[in-house]
Amino acid sequence: MQTNDKNLARVRIMADFQFGKGCGDILFPDSVTFRLSKTKRVRQVFNSNDHIATVRASDGMFTLGIEGARSLHDFLPGPHKRVVVCEDAVPFVSQGKTTFAKHVTSIDPELRAGDEVIVVSGSDELLATGQLLLSPEEILVLDRGMAVDVRRGRDQA
Structure with a gap:
């Protein structure tokens, strides 16, 4: 498993935990890219240069960009x-x-x-x-x- 695959799996699991089952796949399609910290941890997630989410360093939870909020809004009733x-x-x-x-x-x-x-x-x-x-x-x-x-x-x- 490549680093990108590990990062993708990790952010999807965290999104499912934070927002509910299935949200990880909706928020983070296979095409996402990551901005990593100096310690190689995921800090920001983008899809086609649209900011999806940022990982808070203090607790590892996501803060949503407007594109991430739009994806969740469309998915969650x-x-x-x-x-x-x-x-x-x-x-x-x-x-x-x-x-x-x-x-x-x-x-x-x-x-x-x-x-x-x-x-x-x-x-x-x-x-x-x-x-x-x-x-x-x-x-x-x-x-x-x-x-x-x-x-x-x-x-x-």
């Missing part, structure tokens, strides 16, 4: 891994701005604080990807504070 925001927040979130608790209309109840999430509109249109800062229960009860630290917005330059 709602409400899995989704945070739904009101229409007032759509232009801001799609530009990469923070998602606040008062703008969240619904959320996947299986999520936990710290999870990588997909932020969508009420019509399930992909807006952004980021890290959930509060639990679903807290978000739905609170009317203030940051809910998702948006990493990449769909319309971000």
Whole structure:
């Protein structure tokens, strides 16, 4: 098995663990390329120069690029891994701005604080990807504070 094959198998297993069974194959097709650290560990994954994901050095989990979020969004049925925001927040979130608790209309109840999430509109249109800062229960009860630290917005330059 070549190094690329080992890396591909490793990232697919981690994606299945983090996002659910089958997500590894969807996120990382055979054509992906890797950017490695100085210690030869996978740091970033690309497909045709599109950023799919980055591996966090602190815990080995993935942070999604917008292309990775798009792949997961197309594969996973709602409400899995989704945070739904009101229409007032759509232009801001799609530009990469923070998602606040008062703008969240619904959320996947299986999520936990710290999870990588997909932020969508009420019509399930992909807006952004980021890290959930509060639990679903807290978000739905609170009317203030940051809910998702948006990493990449769909319309971000």
